Amino acid sequence: MNTILKTIALGVSLSLTLPVLTQAESYTIDPSHSFVKFETSHLGVSKLSGRFNTIAGKLKYDPAVGEESQSVEVSIDTTSLDTNWADRDKHLRSGDFFNVAKFSNATFKSTKFSGDASGGTLTGILTFLGVSKNIDFPIKKIGEGKDPWGGYRVGFEGTYKMTRKDFGMDFNLGPAAELVDVTLQIEAIKDK
Amino acid sequence: MTSEIKKKSFSFSTKLLHWLIAGHMIGLIVSGWWIVELSFYSSWYYLAPTLHKSFGVMVFLMGLILLLNKFRKRPPPLESHTKLEKLASKFAHLLLFASLITIPVSGYIFTTFTGQNVSMFNTFDIPAVLVTSEKIRDLAIEFHIYVSYGIAVVVFVHAGGALKHHLLDKDRTLRRMLW
Numbered sequence: 001m002n003t004i005l006k007t008i009a010l011g012v013s014l015s016l017t018l019p020v021l022t023q024a025e026s027y028t029i030d031p032s033h034s035f036v037k038f039e040t041s042h043l044g045v046s047k048l049s050g051r052f053n054t055i056a057g058k059l060k061y062d063p064a065v066g067e068e069s070q071s072v073e074v075s076i077d078t079t080s081l082d083t084n085w086a087d088r089d090k091h092l093r094s095g096d097f098f099n100v101a102k103f104s105n106a107t108f109k110s111t112k113f114s115g116d117a118s119g120g121t122l123t124g125i126l127t128f129l130g131v132s133k134n135i136d137f138p139i140k141k142i143g144e145g146k147d148p149w150g151g152y153r154v155g156f157e158g159t160y161k162m163t164r165k166d167f168g169m170d171f172n173l174g175p176a177a178e179l180v181d182v183t184l185q186i187e188a189i190k191d192k
Numbered sequence: 193m194t195s196e197i198k199k200k201s202f203s204f205s206t207k208l209l210h211w212l213i214a215g216h217m218i219g220l221i222v223s224g225w226w227i228v229e230l231s232f233y234s235s236w237y238y239l240a241p242t243l244h245k246s247f248g249v250m251v252f253l254m255g256l257i258l259l260l261n262k263f264r265k266r267p268p269p270l271e272s273h274t275k276l277e278k279l280a281s282k283f284a285h286l287l288l289f290a291s292l293i294t295i296p297v298s299g300y301i302f303t304t305f306t307g308q309n310v311s312m313f314n315t316f317d318i319p320a321v322l323v324t325s326e327k328i329r330d331l332a333i334e335f336h337i338y339v340s341y342g343i344a345v346v347v348f349v350h351a352g353g354a355l356k357h358h359l360l361d362k363d364r365t366l367r368r369m370l371w
Contacts, residue, residue, distance in 0.1 A: 087308075089305075172232055
């Protein structure tokens with residue numbers, strides 16, 4: 001009797017959760033329209049920005065289903081960093097900063113989203129320079145809709161204020177450059 | 193100095209270039225080793241790389257002329273040199289000349305990769321004209337580092353050989369590069 005009840009309960013709960021899992025629409029990040037940018041202060045005088053040219057990832061987005069259906073997974077090829085100055089790029093790629101010879105990838109995998117269709121707070125694990133840290137940052141939807149070529153797209157933007165030395169990147173660039181704004185600006189196409 | 197000895201000496205331009213290049217090479221290898229360790233707040237942070245590149249261009253040009261001299265007016269090896277010595281010195285010279293051309297070129301490749309020019313002593317620019325791929329850029333960086341340190345060893349062997357001839361064999365090998 002007890003087992004029958006348990007089976008029924010399991011069946012009911014499965015039938016409730018399964019549609020949620022299957023209904024969440026999955027999207028693939030469009031690398032040609034997605035940008036991971038980083039920006040920090042230069043001597044407190046101005047700002048320096050750069051970007052990673054090679055990123056990949058997937059996201060699940062289905063606001064009708066609810067918060068738990070939203071997730072994102074991004075992989076960033078750190079060897080593709082570009083600040084439009086070859087000497088600086090060379091230094092940034094070295095062990096003083098990104099150490100790309102050892103850590104050629106940085107990943108972010110969301111574990112939780114709270115918010116609605118227009119945006120909210122994304123929580124997840126950022127793995128960078130071999131350090132995995134639980135982080136959260138605000139994210140907002142830029143827009144969504146059909147594209148002219150038969151696909152359906154959605155775009156998000158969010159900025160995480162990173163303390164460099166939390167990930168072991170402690171090359172002294174002065175007190176104004178301890179924090180780096182890392183901006184994820186992604187466009188994704190719905191999987192068919 | 194008899195004319196016979198003079199004939200076996202290197203030409204004035206070769207001697208001048210040889211010693212200028214020797215000074216440049218030592219300075220460039222040492223400064224390269226030092227530059228990568230400079231802190232952001234060092235007053236040399238900008239100046240040192242500019243000077244390193246400028247002298248690098250100079251050594252490249254001098255290397256080309258010295259290479260021309262080598263084919264144009266090079267005295268034969270001394271009769272007292274053994275076959276092995278001739279072969280070893282030939283090999284060392286080949287490596288030194290190859291590095292004189294390829295180390296500056298590799299530096300030029302990665303420093304101009306995103307299109308920035310090479311500033312010559314902050315007075316004029318050498319334009320960025322080589323378009324390469326990221327793979328070549330990465331290879332050029334590795335090459336520039338490891339071949340430079342490698343050639344430092346060859347420089348020691350080369351100088352050690354000259355000193356051996358001067359101090360132990362007491363022949364004109366070193367002297368004919370001096371006067």
